[in-house]
Amino acid sequence: MTADSKEIFAKLSELLAPFNSKNIELKPDTEISTDLNIDSVSVMDFVMEVEDHFDIDIPLNVLADTHTMTDMVKVVEQRLAQGGSS
Amino acid sequence: MIDLFDKHHHTIERHSRMLQMGSDVVGLASTQMLSPTRAIIDGRETVLAGTNNYMGITFEEDCIAAGKKALDEFGTGTTGSRIANGTYGLHRELEQELAGFLGRKHCIVFTTGYQANLGMMAGLAGPKDTIFLDADSHSSIYDGCTLSGANLVRFRHNNATDLEKRLARHDPESGGRLVVLEGIYSMVGDRAPLADFVEVKKRQGFQLLVDEAHSFGVLGPNGRGLADEAGLESDVDFIVGTFSKSVGAIGGFGAGDHPQFDAIRYSSRPYMFTASPSPSSAATSIAAVRKLKAEPERRARLADNSKRLFDGFHALGLETCCDTVSPVIAVKCPDELAAIVMWNALLKAGVYVNIAVPPAAPNNLCLLRCSVSAAHTHDDIDLIIKLFGEVVASGAVAVSA
Numbered sequence: 001m002t003a004d005s006k007e008i009f010a011k012l013s014e015l016l017a018p019f020n021s022k023n024i025e026l027k028p029d030t031e032i033s034t035d036l037n038i039d040s041v042s043v044m045d046f047v048m049e050v051e052d053h054f055d056i057d058i059p060l061n062v063l064a065d066t067h068t069m070t071d072m073v074k075v076v077e078q079r080l081a082q083g084g085s086s
Numbered sequence: 087m088i089d090l091f092d093k094h095h096h097t098i099e100r101h102s103r104m105l106q107m108g109s110d111v112v113g114l115a116s117t118q119m120l121s122p123t124r125a126i127i128d129g130r131e132t133v134l135a136g137t138n139n140y141m142g143i144t145f146e147e148d149c150i151a152a153g154k155k156a157l158d159e160f161g162t163g164t165t166g167s168r169i170a171n172g173t174y175g176l177h178r179e180l181e182q183e184l185a186g187f188l189g190r191k192h193c194i195v196f197t198t199g200y201q202a203n204l205g206m207m208a209g210l211a212g213p214k215d216t217i218f219l220d221a222d223s224h225s226s227i228y229d230g231c232t233l234s235g236a237n238l239v240r241f242r243h244n245n246a247t248d249l250e251k252r253l254a255r256h257d258p259e260s261g262g263r264l265v266v267l268e269g270i271y272s273m274v275g276d277r278a279p280l281a282d283f284v285e286v287k288k289r290q291g292f293q294l295l296v297d298e299a300h301s302f303g304v305l306g307p308n309g310r311g312l313a314d315e316a317g318l319e320s321d322v323d324f325i326v327g328t329f330s331k332s333v334g335a336i337g338g339f340g341a342g343d344h345p346q347f348d349a350i351r352y353s354s355r356p357y358m359f360t361a362s363p364s365p366s367s368a369a370t371s372i373a374a375v376r377k378l379k380a381e382p383e384r385r386a387r388l389a390d391n392s393k394r395l396f397d398g399f400h401a402l403g404l405e406t407c408c409d410t411v412s413p414v415i416a417v418k419c420p421d422e423l424a425a426i427v428m429w430n431a432l433l434k435a436g437v438y439v440n441i442a443v444p445p446a447a448p449n450n451l452c453l454l455r456c457s458v459s460a461a462h463t464h465d466d467i468d469l470i471i472k473l474f475g476e477v478v479a480s481g482a483v484a485v486s487a
């Protein structure tokens with residue numbers, strides 16, 4: 001991971017904490033929904049926190065292929081590079 | 087080989103835990119319907135306070151007569167899609183009746199409200215477009231958005247400022263923009279702050295759809311829904327509604343004034359690839375919509391009953407999810423376990439309400455959701471309040487859990 005993506009990973013972990021009620025350790029290949037057993041609405045609520053923190057939009061249709069923490073870091077990097085627009 | 091059911095193990099465990107605590111929350115059967123507000127459940131006469139039968143219109147003599155006549159004259163089913171052999175004169179008549187009721191130029195009838203949302207989202211938006219939807223939208227809206235293939239941007243519930251921030255990030259030249267709201271949100275009973283959203287619409291530009299599923303027949307001087315109540319009908323481009331609540335039948339509709347509105351009939355898969363509503367359902371819907379127009383006192387009675395229940399709950403010190411009175415009144419429970427225990431105790435005591443837990447309920451809420459009917463008597467409402475007092479407010483049941 002680059003320095004930037006490490007920073008994003010750390011921030012995502014922080015934003016995910018309130019949804020991670022069992023305090024499961026977050027690794028790059030952790031599957032956000034299945035490994036943490038978070039329901040579909042909570043995943044979307046988490047994504048909304050990410051959108052607000054980075055001031056980007058992450059359209060829900062993009063999320064269909066986003067499963068792991070690494071996937072999510074990539075999405076954030078991509079959306080930041082696009083200047084946040086959808 | 088991986089069993090396809092493996093992925094359901096969390097849900098299956100959750101359901102069996104629930105079964106150990108009493109009746110099947112999601113599998114209850116009413117074995118006899120005595121009236122819009124009474125049923126036999128588990129062999130007992132039960133007061134129904136969770137039916138969405140807002141107008142109490144399911145046992146009206148003239149509606150039943152219209153349904154029977156349609157059965158006699160048109161048979162039991164249409165055996166076809168609206169675009170093939172499944173459009174009968176009744177469906178056209180229903181569309182005209184609704185368009186007239188709503189004061190709209192066009193109306194399309196779908197087979198359920200769920201399909202109306204699927205059909206409208208997929209008919210209106212495509213892969214280049216963006217749908218901005220309220221975070222607490224009904225599943226049929228989410229599913230319709232997915233079916234459309236559009237970009238989906240979710241904004242914070244009832245927050246016009248949050249929507250505007252997201253619209254400002256979006257390039258309006260990249261495709262059409264559809265914003266989707268609900269008149270009354272089904273789980274919690276709050277209304278969309280329509281005036282705020284209309285302000286944003288004037289600044290940012292988009293087309294606006296309101297799902298009036300729970301507000302059609304209920305809100306506004308003409309019973310047309312939230313847009314009618316707010317005096318903002320001309321700012322709402324599209325209305326969606328269902329017959330499964332105030333109309334007391336099955337089916338749904340989309341309506342609007344756009345000159346090309348009928349294009350949805352030829353481009354929307356949930357309209358084209360399913361059979362049309364049965365003749366009897368179409369016929370009772372026509373009679374019911376006429377009744378909504380002819381009997382505004384039903385709306386007044388519903389409002390009066392809703393306020394009585396709302397005030398009664400507050401006098402008990404119960405915490406409801408929404409400060410404004412609406413026919414959906416949801417009481418907060420401490421957690422899922424308490425909600426299930428209290429729901430069972432209420433059912434045993436003789437009142438049926440809905441239970442809503444995440445993800446069906448928003449914000450991790452666990453709710454006992456009541457829906458009020460114009461057919462409830464004051465005695466019914468007072469009984470519901472009394473039982474909530476004994477079961478929920480006293481805390482006795484929750485503690486013993």
Ligand SMILES: Cc1ncc(COP(=O)(O)O)c(C=O)c1O
Pocket residue numbers: 198199200201203224226268272297299300328329330336337338
């Ligand atoms: C907001 C909302 N939209 C649409 C529907 C779907 O309606 P139907 O029951 O007719 O499929 C419902 C309820 O079921 C709803 O609550």
